[in-house]
Amino acid sequence: MAFVKIGALNLLPPGSAIHVEIGDDAVAVCNVGGALYAMDGICPHSSGPLGYGALDGAILSCPYHGWEFDCRTGAFGGNEDLRLATYPVKVEDGEILVDFA
DSSP states (O other): OOEEEEEEGGGSOTTOEEEEEETTEEEEEEEETTEEEEEESBOTTTOOBGGGSOEETTEEEOTTTOOEEETTTOEETTEEEEEOOEEOEEEETTEEEEEOO
């Protein structure tokens, strides 16, 4: 798949995250100090929408039970073997694009 436009950059200020659904896929996009990161948007614990969770630095917490993931790498804080897929992100003309390939 190619890059998909998910929204305007001004909707994602530094220190925030968003949940985006594209067809059957969900992605969490985080703005960590102006750098954008994207990873699978569903928590493997109980299917919580990660983009609605709290972002503390680069750590995104699931809004359901607080599982914490590093949005830069997809790594789960409690088990380095558990990782969510991450995706390339770019900004063009003020729009955020994610490559779900």
